[in-house]
Amino acid sequence: xxxxxxxxxxxxxxxxxxxxxxxxxxxxxxxxxxxxxxxxxxxxxxxxxxxxxxxxxxxxxxxxxxxxxxxxxxxxxxxxxxxxxxxxxxxxxxxxxxxxxxxxxxxxxxxxxxxxxxxxxxxxxxxxxxxxxxxxxxxxxxxxxxxxxxxxxxxxxxxxxxxxxxxxxxxxxxxxxxxxxxxxxxxxxxxxxxxxxxxxxxxxxxxxxxxxxxxxxxxxxxxxxxxxxxxxxxxxxxxxxxxxxxxxxxxxxxxxxxxxxxxxxxxxxxxxxxxxxxxxxxxxxxxxxxxxxxxxxxxxxxxxxxxxxxxxxxxxxxxxxxxxxxxxxxxxxxxxxxxxxxxxxxxxxxxxxxxxxxxxxxxxxxxxxxxxxxxxxxxxxxxxxxxxxxxxxxxxxxxxxxxxxxxxxxxxxxxxxxxxxxxxxxxxxxxxxxxxxxxxxxxxxxxxxxxxxxxxxxxxxxxxxxxxxxxxxxxxxxxxxxxxxxxxxxxxxxxxxxxxxxxxxxxxxxxxxxxxxxxxxxxxxxxxxxxxxxxxxxxxxxxxxxxxxxxxxxxxxxxxxxxxxxxxxxxxxxxxxxxxxxxxxxxxxxxxxxxxxxxxxxxxxxxxxxxx
Amino acid sequence: xxxxxxxxxxxxxxxxxxxxxxxxxxxxxxxxxxxxxxxxxxxxxxxxxxxxxxxxxxxxxxxxxxxxxxxxxxxxxxxxxxxxxxxxxxxxxxxxxxxxxxxxxxxxxxxxxxxxxxxxxxxxxxxxxxxxxxxxxxxxxxxxxxxxxx
Numbered sequence: 060x061x062x063x064x065x066x067x068x069x070x071x072x073x074x075x076x077x078x079x080x081x082x083x084x085x086x087x088x089x090x091x092x093x094x095x096x097x098x099x100x101x102x103x104x105x106x107x108x109x110x111x112x113x114x115x116x117x118x119x120x121x122x123x124x125x126x127x128x129x130x131x132x133x134x135x136x137x138x139x140x141x142x143x144x145x146x147x148x149x150x151x152x153x154x155x156x157x158x159x160x161x162x163x164x165x166x167x168x169x170x171x172x173x174x175x176x177x178x179x180x181x182x183x184x185x186x187x188x189x190x191x192x193x194x195x196x197x198x199x200x201x202x203x204x205x206x207x208x209x210x211x212x213x214x215x216x217x218x219x220x221x222x223x224x225x226x227x228x229x230x231x232x233x234x235x236x237x238x239x240x241x242x243x244x245x246x247x248x249x250x251x252x253x254x255x256x257x258x259x260x261x262x263x264x265x266x267x268x269x270x271x272x273x274x275x276x277x278x279x280x281x282x283x284x285x286x287x288x289x290x291x292x293x294x295x296x297x298x299x300x301x302x303x304x305x306x307x308x309x310x311x312x313x314x315x316x317x318x319x320x321x322x323x324x325x326x327x328x329x330x331x332x333x334x335x336x337x338x339x340x341x342x343x344x345x346x347x348x349x350x351x352x353x354x355x356x357x358x359x360x361x362x363x364x365x366x367x368x369x370x371x372x373x374x375x376x377x378x379x380x381x382x383x384x385x386x387x388x389x390x391x392x393x394x395x396x397x398x399x400x401x402x403x404x405x406x407x408x409x410x411x412x413x414x415x416x417x418x419x420x421x422x423x424x425x426x427x428x429x430x431x432x433x434x435x436x437x438x439x440x441x442x443x444x445x446x447x448x449x450x451x452x453x454x455x456x457x458x459x460x461x462x463x464x465x466x467x468x469x470x471x472x473x474x475x476x477x478x479x480x481x482x483x484x485x486x487x488x489x490x491x492x493x494x495x496x497x498x499x500x501x502x503x504x505x506x507x508x509x510x511x512x513x514x515x516x517x518x519x520x521x522x523x524x525x526x527x528x529x530x531x532x533x534x535x536x537x538x539x540x541x542x543x544x545x546x547x548x549x550x551x552x553x554x555x556x557x558x559x560x561x562x563x564x565x566x567x568x569x570x571x572x573x574x575x576x577x578x579x580x581x582x583x584x585x586x587x588x589x590x591x592x593x594x595x596x597x598x599x600x601x602x603x604x605x606x607x608x609x610x611x612x613x614x615x616x617x618x619x620x621x622x623x624x625x626x627x628x629x630x631x632x633x634x635x636x637x638x639x640x641x642x643x644x645x646x647x648x649x650x651x652x653x654x655x656x657x658x659x660x661x662x663x664x665x666x667x668x669x670x671x
Numbered sequence: 672x673x674x675x676x677x678x679x680x681x682x683x684x685x686x687x688x689x690x691x692x693x694x695x696x697x698x699x700x701x702x703x704x705x706x707x708x709x710x711x712x713x714x715x716x717x718x719x720x721x722x723x724x725x726x727x728x729x730x731x732x733x734x735x736x737x738x739x740x741x742x743x744x745x746x747x748x749x750x751x752x753x754x755x756x757x758x759x760x761x762x763x764x765x766x767x768x769x770x771x772x773x774x775x776x777x778x779x780x781x782x783x784x785x786x787x788x789x790x791x792x793x794x795x796x797x798x799x800x801x802x803x804x805x806x807x808x809x810x811x812x813x814x815x816x817x818x819x820x821x
Contacts, residue, residue, distance in 0.1 A: 091783035091800035104692040113692040114716035126807035133814075157812045161805035170775030195747070195754050196772040200780075207782035215694075239694060271733030273673065273693075273713045280692050280714075310736040393768050397756050401743060402715040405732040408741035408760045445797050446814050487799050495794055546711075597694055597708070669814065 064242045064520065071099040071210070072497050073490075074249035076218050076234055076288065078102035079110020080479050081255030081431075081468025083205035084162070084486025085493070089253075090208035093494040098209045101247065103217040103239065103600065104280060106202045110257060111278055111431075112479050116194040117398035118185050118316060119173075120478035122163050123156055127181055130188070132156035136670040138188065139476045141352035142433060144626055145645060146298065148473030149670050150442035150451055154488065155474060155481045162484045163190075169200050186320035188476075191391075194398050201483065215239045218284070219519050219603045221252060221292040221464065225508035229293065231463040232505035235515050239600050244516055248507055250500055251463045251493040255486055258429035258436070258469035259283030261549060262302075262612050264557035264564070265425045267310065274402055276305050276312040276424045283428060285437065285470040287607020290614055291654045294459040295439040297472040297647045297664065299611075300618035302426040303434040304567060304630050306361050308377065309420035313403025315377065317395040322382040326364070326421055328372040338363035345628060346639040357433045361423050361629030365566060368423075375421045379414035389415060425563050426631065428611055430469040431482050434630070436615075437472030439649055439664070440465075443488070448667050455496050457489035460651075463496060463505065465489040473647065522602045526592030542592030545601035548584065552609055555580045560616050561631035570635040574620040581613050610652075614659075618648050621661045673713040673730050674720065676705045680727035687719035687728060696728075721747040721754075749777060 073089050075082045078100050089098050102109050123130045135156035140147050167173050172193035174183045182190040206212055218236035225232070233248045260277040267274050290296060307315055318324040328334050335355070342350040342359055350359060364375055383389045392414055396403040406412070412419060430437030438459040442451040457465050467489045468482035477485055522545075529542040537544055543551075556562055559577030561569035569577075588606060593599040624640035625633045646663035653660075674696070676687075681704040687696040688705060695709040696719050705728070707713055720728045732741060740761035747754045755769040783800060803810050 087783050088800055091786065092789060092794055094784055094788055104694060105690055108690050108716070108718045108722075109692050113718060114714065125812070132812050153814060158799055158802070158806075160807065161799065161802050164805050164807060165801065169780045170773040172771045172774050193771045195770065200773060203778065204780045204782075207780060208784075267733060267735055269733075269735045270673065270710045271735040272711045274715065274733055278692065278714050278716075279712045280694075310733075390768060393756075393758075393766070394770055397754075397768065398770070401717050401730075402732070404756075404758060405715065405730065405737055405741060405743050408743055408758050409732045409737040409739070411760055411762045411764075413760075413764070443797055484799075491794070491799060498794065597697070600694060 064237065064244045066244045066246060069099060069213070069245060069247045070097070071247065072096040072250050073098045073493050074234060074247045074252045075100045076252060076254045077110070077256035077284070078106035078202065078205060078212070079255055079257060079468060080112055080201065080482040081470065081486040082253070083201045084483035085253040085255055085467055085490040086205040086208040088487035088490030089494055092491050093497065096494065096497060099211050099213065099247065100205060100209045101213040101216050101218055101236070103215065105214045106205060106212055107199055110198065111281055112198045113278065114401070115398045116192065116197050116479055117314065117395045118189045118191050119163055119480045120189045120316070121155070121159050121476060121481040122182065122188065122190050123160050124182070125160050133670050135188065142356045143435060143475050144346065144349045144356060144639065146626065146647065146666055147435060147475060148442065148451065149668060150447040151440070151471065151474035152476070153446060153670065154443045155477055155484050158488070159480050159484045162487065163480050166200070169204060171197060171200050185317055189316060189320065191317070191321070193394070197479065213245065216245050217600050217603055218288065220515050221288050222507050222511065223292070224505035225511070226506050229461055230505055231292070231461055232507045235512060235519070237519055237599065239596050242596050244519070246507070246512055250497045250505060251465060253465040253467060253486070253489045253493055254285060254288055254470045255467045256284035256288060256470060257281035258285055258427060258431065259608060259611050260427055261553060262428050262556055262608055262615065263425040263562040264553035266422070266563060274310070274312060276307060277427045277429065282604035282607055283611035284604070284607045285430065286428065286611040286614060289438050289459065289466070289470065290610050290652045292461050292464065293651060293654065294461045294464060295649050295651050296437065296614055297439045297649045298618070299428070299436045299614045299650065300622050300648060301434045301436050301627065302428050302615060302630060303432055304361055304426050305424040306364055306421055307424055308403050309422040311400060311403030311406040312424060313396045313400040315421070317391060318377055318379060322388055322392065324378055324382045326375055326377050328367045329374055329376070330372060334367045335360065335363045338366050342628065345625070345637065347641070349639065358627040358629035364421065364423060365629065369566060376418040377421050378418045380416050380418055383415045423563065425557070426561065426567070428615055430472050430474070431477045433475055435473050435475040437470050438466050440471045448669070450665070451667070456492040457485065458492060458496065465493050519603070522591050522593035522599055525590060526594050529592050530594070539592070542590045543587055545591060545593065545598055545605050548588060548591055548605050549608070551584055552605070552612055555584070556612055560619060567631045568634050569619060569631060570633060571620060574616055577616050581609070581616060585609060614650060614652070617650060617659050617661060622648050673710050673715045673733055674707045674728050675731060677727045677729065678702070678704065680725045681705055682725055684724060686722050686724060690718045690722045692716060692718060717745060720745055747772065
């Protein structure tokens with residue numbers, strides 16, 4: 060990129076950052092309520108196949124079935140609360156649960172094939188909350204609805220920073236980023252911004268190495284921008300220590316839900332022993348009543364598997380061969396992978412594993428940082444007006460602690476088990492609330508500061524210049540004393556998070572001394588990021604993804620240090636505080652980062668229970 | 672490596688470049704054909720494989736755990752609304768599956784602005800678009816435990 064990049068100003072009422080399920084839901088709902096508003100969607104890839112559902116899904120994991128009396132929203136709150144060992148925002152979880160059925164019915168009307176039970180005519184249940192779909196085109200279908208909702212979609216524009224209002228502190232005014240194809244500098248001026256960006260893969264060293272490092276469980280393009288954008292904007296973040304570890308088919312990370320729940324398969328250690336019950340009994344001493352939750356919390360099931368692996372009784376096996384006794388079941392088993400994790404089919408074909416004949420290995424993954432799956436990291440957000448207690452509510456549903464800044468999906472904390480349908484639903488909630496917010500502004504428009512934008516412009520493109528200069532100092536290759544590549548920086552981040560902040564190499568164990576040493580190394584990495592070099596626009600995208608990941612990693616580390624207990628054994632362990640401590644820590648951890656001073660403030664917020 | 676492009680089939684149209692969620696399918700400046708520039712950021716999501724008009728892109732499983740000799744091939748027929756898979760094992764066994772992908776015509780989704788506009792006061796209610804009808808129950812549930820509880 061020899062020429063100075065062209066600056067493009069985009070003015071809109073509502074800017075949606077990220078075109079995954081959260082962002083698509085936000086776009087749809089904002090248009091429904093704001094017919095005359097200018098709504099813009101910006102996506103770093105192509106909205107047709109972007110976000111965590113790009114590949115497809117084989118199930119919708121959040122559906123109540125209220126029309127058939129299958130479940131009520133209160134039931135779902137109890138489930139999510141139990142799974143997270145007590146710590147969820149019940150108002151947010153309830154809010155998603157009461158709306159999510161309408162979202163799923165709309166998906167079906169749009170053309171998503173949902174599998175029916177032939178006898179009852181209802182959706183075929185995979186489990187209590189899950190329904191089965193033919194979901195290869197789940198994302199393109201939802202993307203069609205989103206494209207039809209907005210004034211413009213800006214594909215291949217990577218948003219790097221949010222913009223603050225120059226007139227009023229702590230108010231949002233837009234966002235900036237660059238076009239990954241032509242390098243153009245985009246300045247979005249907006250009255251409200253809804254962030255539907257992704258959670259974090261590649262915060263921790265993945266188990267796969269070399270070429271296979273792309274086969275993380277969560278998509279490699281989920282680059283923690285949900286947090287990397289919000290943290291420097293000063294939004295309060297909660298539960299960032301609540302990272303998730305997944306028990307999945309080994310290496311391919313194929314899903315296990317259909318196998319356990321629908322096909323009624325089971326897991327054993329290498330000696331054919333079902334190991335879970337014995338470990339749960341022992342866990343009562345560490346986590347008390349939570350070990351008796353039904354179903355068994357996800358992290359505690361991980362814990363049982365880890366204990367077996369540590370004792371040398373691995374490999375752990377899923378006994379697929381015991382349950383595939385009909386062609387229909389075989390087809391369900393294969394579609395489960397082909398719809399959403401094709402790599403697992405590749406693993407079977409390459410290793411000559413026929414699930415009808417041979418059991419398959421299970422493993423616990425590297426940790427991820429998410430707000431949409433079975434954990435709830437993310438921004439502290441205002442709850443629904445008619446449900447949220449007073450201290451969970453400040454005017455607009457799903458608005459963060461920054462005025463005019465909304466979120467959905469991985470972005471919003473405290474509300475686990477959204478998955479695809481819940482993330483879209485949360486986007487809808489944020490979309491409607493943002494329309495209300497814009498209406499209430501009554502012409503009092505936020506303004507951007509030209510100086511701030513110019514500074515960001517210099518900052519954003521600097522890695523290209525760093526590389527150009529440094530590259531000419533060496534003959535060839537990737538080794539320079541003056542810059543690091545985004546991949547080199549990423550691998551340093553993954554290694555230190557793995558070794559100091561509870562990755563798989565320590566069996567997810569960390570402690571105060573380890574965390575403090577991790578923070579020292581993170582500080583050095585942050586300093587080195589001033590010298591990250593990008594040889595082209597693609598690498599510039601990687602550089603900014605890495606910035607988002609590093610900020611997220613620091614937040615994770617500080618929260619993990621702050622919570623002096625082991626709340627979720629199986630997700631991570633504080634060796635210096637090995638037990639769950641409800642007397643001290645039945646609270647949310649909350650942090651706020653001051654970008655000007657670089658200081659972090661950590662505190663707690665109350666967990667209110669109002670669903671009996 | 673995970674995805675790779677067949678030299679003789681690729682015509683350099685760039686569909687894969689346009690669709691790749693990871694931005695790793697690029698056009699080689701010398702051969703004017705696509706290739707995977709960053710296999711270690713490939714999720715094997717098969718988006719490029721599915722969207723390639725020439726069926727020029729295939730996947731060879733990640734070298735660190737997938738032995739050679741396998742094939743997982745796919746044809747996504749948008750018009751018929753069906754996806755067909757063919758799996759060939761390292762030892763030569765084969766399996767084939769096909770699944771529906773969509774029950775309605777592409778482009779048929781009714782945009783939100785096509786519905787009757789809601790009244791101004793409805794903006795203040797907890798109801799979302801199409802509710803309560805789309806819930807298939809009489810009314811949106813609510814909790815009887817609002818603010819005074821705290």
